[in-house]
Amino acid sequence: MSFALLQEATVDYGAFAAIGAGLAAIGAGIGIGNIGGSAIQAMARQPEMMGKIQASAIILLAFVEAVALFAIVVSLIK
Numbered sequence: 001m002s003f004a005l006l007q008e009a010t011v012d013y014g015a016f017a018a019i020g021a022g023l024a025a026i027g028a029g030i031g032i033g034n035i036g037g038s039a040i041q042a043m044a045r046q047p048e049m050m051g052k053i054q055a056s057a058i059i060l061l062a063f064v065e066a067v068a069l070f071a072i073v074v075s076l077i078k
Contacts (some may be wrong), residue, residue, distance in 0.1 A: 020075030028068030035060050 039057035043050045 017075050021072045024068050024071035024075060027071075028064055031064040031068075032061055035064065 035057055039053050042053050046053075
């Protein structure tokens with residue numbers, strides 16, 4: 001195939017990248033909501049473990065945000 005034919009066959013994936021980034025953001029929101037809700041329930045059941053539960057929840061939130069940011073970057077790279 002010639003190079004000119006390959007250039008004509010390129011497709012703009014901008015809309016798909018935006019959908020992928022949006023899905024990553026929605027997934028991160030759901031994940032953070034689940035972590036937060038579970039942490040609150042755990043603290044309500046065992047108030048003496050509040051410090052450890054809070055620390056674990058913050059670490060898990062950071063992991064969810066990192067994965068979401070990675071997914072957004074990957075979806076926006078062509």
